[in-house]
Amino acid sequence: MAGSSTRIRRLLADELDNCCEEDVEQRLDELRTLAETAFNDDSTRPVFAVLGNETRYRLARVLAVTDEELCVCELEPLVDVSESAVSHALSDLVDAGLVARRKDGNWRYYEATALAETLFETVDQREPTDE
Known part of the structure; x- marks a missing residue:
């Protein structure tokens, strides 16, 4: 996860011009929610x-x-x-x-x-x- 959060931090810094740890954690939470939604009922797999x-x-x-x-x-x-x-x-x-x-x-x-x-x-x- 450390490598992922480092790259996300760099992405957010580029997009937001300024990035803090809270921004990274918020984005990681959003991505976890997205994954749960996408794979919750994976009947198409x-x-x-x-x-x-x-x-x-x-x-x-x-x-x-x-x-x-x-x-x-x-x-x-x-x-x-x-x-x-x-x-x-x-x-x-x-x-x-x-x-x-x-x-x-x-x-x-x-x-x-x-x-x-x-x-x-x-x-x-x-x-x-x-x-």
Whole structure:
């Protein structure tokens, strides 16, 4: 924390032209409150964590752009992993709320949830950045 408060002190000194220990403590308290607010109900974390894997991302993306349910056997060729790996990835996506599953006899069908569709639509609409 000492390194952080030193850098914050320098930042505040630049911004305020004058900085005292009370200013640093006040800012640190504000940042702690911000962190508590941001991470208090972190229900979105599983959504982003599950998309960090290439197979799960590709499956979610395919399901979000199709207008139909797809079976595991239809998804397997799209991600070049075993059927059991596809099933496991789909299970993770179901747990994260990005994919819905329906069983029909021996077959399991999957489709994107509204959350997944909205997430991908939102990202697709963003402006490209010049970096």
